[in-house]
Every structure is written in structure tokens, then in C-alpha cells.
Amino acid sequence: MPIPRTIEQLRDFLETHEDFGKINGQEVVSIREDVTELRNIFVVKKTYNEAVLRGTALSFSKSQTAAFALNLFLTDESIYSRQIIPKPADPGWYTTEFPCFVPGNTYDLALQKAKEIGFTESDLLTYALNLFANNPGINQIYDAYIENLCKQHNVKADYVELKILGWLKYQARKKRLELSLAAGEFVDRAKLP
Numbered sequence: 001m002p003i004p005r006t007i008e009q010l011r012d013f014l015e016t017h018e019d020f021g022k023i024n025g026q027e028v029v030s031i032r033e034d035v036t037e038l039r040n041i042f043v044v045k046k047t048y049n050e051a052v053l054r055g056t057a058l059s060f061s062k063s064q065t066a067a068f069a070l071n072l073f074l075t076d077e078s079i080y081s082r083q084i085i086p087k088p089a090d091p092g093w094y095t096t097e098f099p100c101f102v103p104g105n106t107y108d109l110a111l112q113k114a115k116e117i118g119f120t121e122s123d124l125l126t127y128a129l130n131l132f133a134n135n136p137g138i139n140q141i142y143d144a145y146i147e148n149l150c151k152q153h154n155v156k157a158d159y160v161e162l163k164i165l166g167w168l169k170y171q172a173r174k175k176r177l178e179l180s181l182a183a184g185e186f187v188d189r190a191k192l193p
Contacts, residue, residue, distance in 0.1 A: 023149065028164055029059075038099070041125050042098070050133035052065060052168060054132065055068075063100040073131060076131060087119065089123075
């Protein structure tokens with residue numbers, strides 16, 4: 001499915017994809033948006049998907065997921081030890097932008113520590129999101145959330161995950177349409193929470 005490039009294409013997408021993020025007509029995600037912006041930070045696509053999927057189980061926006069992940073980074077003992085921390089991925093793997101809004105102080109502290117260990121901003125966010133996506137407690141919550149939706153709707157886990165990712169895409173495009181209509185022109189690459 002091509003990315004909408006005009007207001008009309010956004011309208012058409014939203015009118016023909018109202019089921020994105022819904023199972024049996026019910027939305028599977030609820031998110032609140034109330035933080036400040038980070039731009040142009042790219043992460044590994046697999047890390048992106050794993051983090052946003054787990055964030056939905058906690059009713060987190062991408063921004064709240066990133067903020068939580070940065071706190072996990074700041075409390076990760078390995079970054080304070082003298083051991084060498086391997087970079088989470090080769091820079092060529094950072095292909096997916098993670099537009100998000102995080103508390104400025106948290107980000108400043110995390111970025112300072114990241115620079116001390118030789119990490120770029122993409123290294124930092126990828127590492128932090130990996131900590132989030134691989135946290136045993138978060139995974140227990142996530143597994144229970146997915147299992148409940150599977151039982152409730154008699155579907156498989158990969159279908160639920162696909163619907164969650166679809167819901168996120170739908171919400172971002174819905175917001176972009178609102179911004180485009182307010183601006184009177186198509187808003188390209190809007191950074192959304």
C-alpha cells in the first residue's frame with residue numbers, strides 16, 4: 001500500500017481502512033499524547049516494532065515507550081561498568097525513524113551517558129528500546145495482553161500484532177490529515193506522538 005501524498009489520498013486511506021487497529025469493531029489500543037519532541041533518530045525496524053507492540057500493552061504511546069526505555073537505559077548497570085558496551089547494530093541497519101516525544105532532562109542525561117560510551121543518538125535509542133522490548137516483566141504483561149486478545153477474538157497472535165501496528169499507522173495518518181486540513185495543504189513528514 002503506497003504512502004499517501006495528498007489530502008485526498010489521506011482521506012481515501014482513512015475511509016477505506018477504518019478497521020486498522022480494530023478487532024470485531026473494537027479498538028485494541030489506547031494512547032495519550034502529552035510530551036515534547038525528538039526528531040530524525042533512526043532505529044532497527046525489528047526493534048521499532050517490538051517496542052511499539054509492547055508499549056501498547058501498557059497503553060503507552062511511542063513517546064511514553066521511548067521515555068520508559070530511556071529510563072531503563074539510565075538504570076542499566078552495564079553502561080556504568082568499565083566493560084565495553086557493544087553497539088546495538090551496524091549504522092546501516094538504522095532504517096526506521098522513531099519520531100517521539102520524551103522528557104528533555106531524561107533525554108539529556110541519556111545522551112550524555114551514550115556519548116561517554118561512544119553511542120550515537122540512534123545507538124542510544126535502539127539500545128534503550130531493546131532493553132524495553134526484552135524486559136522480562138514487560139514481556140509478561142505483553143504476552144498476557146496478546147493472549148487475552150487472541151482468546152477474546154478467537155484469532156492468532158500474529159494477527160493481533162498486525163492489527164496493533166495497523167492501528168498505529170491509521171492514527172498517525174488520521175492526525176496527518178487533521179494537520180493537513182488545518183494547514184490547507186498536505187503536511188509532509190509530520191512528527192506525531
